[in-house]
Amino acid sequence: MSTLPVRTYKKILVLGATSGIAEATSRIWAAEGASLFLVARNADKLAAVAADLKTRGAAYVDFAVCDLDDTDKHPALLTHAINSLGGMDLAYLAHGILGDQPTCERDFNAAAHVLHTNFLSPVSLLTWLANYCVQRHSGVLAVISSVAGDRGRKSNYVYGSSKAGLSAFLGGLRNRVDRDGVTVLNIKPGPVRTAMTANMAGAEKMADVNAVAATIAKAIDKRVDNLYVPFQWGPIMFIIQHIPESIFKKLNL
């Protein structure tokens, strides 16, 4: 077998493990022989992902079925995960919901649900995880945010604001824990071609999920702070952020 790159992290906690990007990234780590602890809501799907990762060469795969909206359960869940892995080098937070923007515009409860899942739940997890990592003076916290958090747009500002809050939280957390040797990585993906869109119009323009996953895995190795993936979303969002508000408010974005 060919030589594989040596990762400094081997024990990985994946939250939202059945999401497309999380699954593709986990496959890379599994092929390298990492140990993985997976968390998601659906037991059947989780079992399918776990079997896949185990077959691909993961040294150890364990999982827990848990709705991450339930923040009260977080400490127990994380303690269990770290006990199962025998430590933790990397936490990968990939859970989140898109929500339905028109519903959110009518119904505060729907909007609150999006904010809870995409913002409060990661905040709860990261608070616990950051303190754990600070104690050990090491660890990587990689979190999937979104380019949508860079500027609120009428098509999805509730989702966008949850991700904007998350991005701000990550920035501040990084500022606090960097001196303790803890890396906080904010991942902002653009549209990704999953198998689902493979045969659809415009799909050639989207990024390949495996390429995105490979970029993320590499960025985590390099301890990057903020990652736009694919890279062209960096300049695109730079422009979008700098469109004067007098014009921006008239656009259909």
Add this chain to the structure above:
Amino acid sequence: MSSLNPGFWRLSYRMQPRHLVSAGRGYSLQNQRRAFWLFIAKGILDDMPPTEARPEANHAARAAARPAAPAQAGRSGSNAAPLDASFESWGRYPKYEAHVVPMHWRQEFPANITGLHNGVLPVGMGRSYGDSCLLSGGNLIVTTAMDRLISFDPATGILTAEAGITLAQILDFAVPRGFFLPVTPGTKYVTLGGAIANDIHGKNHHVGGTFGNHITQFELVRSDGSRRLCSPTQDPDWYAATIGGLGLTGLITWASLRMRPIVSRGIDYEGIQYHGVDEFLALAEEYKHVEYTVSWIDCASTGKNFARGVYMLGDHSQVPGDLFPSPEPKLVFPVEAPGFALNHLTVSMFNSVYFHRQMKPRVRAVQDYEPFFYPLDKVLRWNRMYGKSGLLQFQYAIPWEHGREGTIAILKEVAKSGLASFLAVLKVFGDVPSPGLLSFPQPGITLALDFPIKEGLTFPLFERLADMTREFGGRLYPAKDAAMTAFHFQHFYPQWEQLARFRDPAITSSFWERVTGETPAL
């Protein structure tokens, strides 16, 4: 800077025409700035794919499909997914509109088809050439996101995986572990489920049989929710009906495949030029112990070059070597070629070049398996070479009894027609029986041709060729067909009525409707 040289600014100010400097100035500048930003923003938007939730479509779309299976089914229940022709078969003919229903998890079926109308059809990579992977106005369940491995046992070589995994993904996994596919077609971009449903064959058919010969078991889920574990010993009738069953017997969720060990990516290759069908048959007899044999044949030439070709053979190298996974292909055929690009002249020229590419009558080399098995996979979407109208494939299997005369007669008919086949493959099928009920290969000779669709020429030629195939006791390959009549199909496959009894009432394909007249009950 203005403080350093105030005079300059005053000068330039004075040089401006009065009417611009006064009231209108600020306004027009603001307008220009606005137009500029609008221009930039439009450029970005046009660059974005046309999805409702653009930047976050990636994980959120998959996540959105996850939480609410019932709600999802309810929405697609009214056929809310728009009809579109984005799912094409490899021949890009015919073009039919359908609702695309992506499937990500084994448990989703049949809940994800509740309330759908006009039938469903499970599909994979759309590498079938004709309409066997299409359902006009119906629902295509695209399984390619169901691509997980389930288990692998290096002791037995048995790999179990979800049916949407592609052979390319299987190779990426298996080759570094020293295993290879037991049977592989000319492209690795087909799914495991599709390989079973079409009971595909490869260059080793004469020794290894079809793909179905190496499937130890699979799960078949019906639209009524029943699940069956099928193997040669368990539900053998369902096992037989599903192998080569064109996806009609239900949805294959996962399957177990017996892989074969290798020690290197290398293939001990030999290329031998031949002239005429008799020389081909002599070579086939001489090298029947070699695992992989195939031949490329020039069907454009007549006279002394009639039926010249290159006989290609190979065995997996026994010398331990590299076992790295294949790199991703980088070339994509960028645009549709114009319709006249493939004409008799260009194809004849290509054929001459290809024939003389090997300078000597015999060439030996150690070749990587990629160019040996998948020369065309190097260029993604090469079917665009055939232009907008698409291409038709024609592949027959004629039994030994009439194999030689049938092949010569058909080659002559093709040469006479003036239509040139760009890629023609001649091969011998062996006598390993397939477990499949509707399997295509049979002992004898097979020839695969592909033609650009030319109005008034291609279809009449195909009718003549189908008639000739029938006269010589042969049959055509449903996976490659878009032209066969119901009469021909029912003559080639009299067992079709047996398959019809195993067909899932909700499942059908445009091919099946065309050749049987059956419609779905859904």
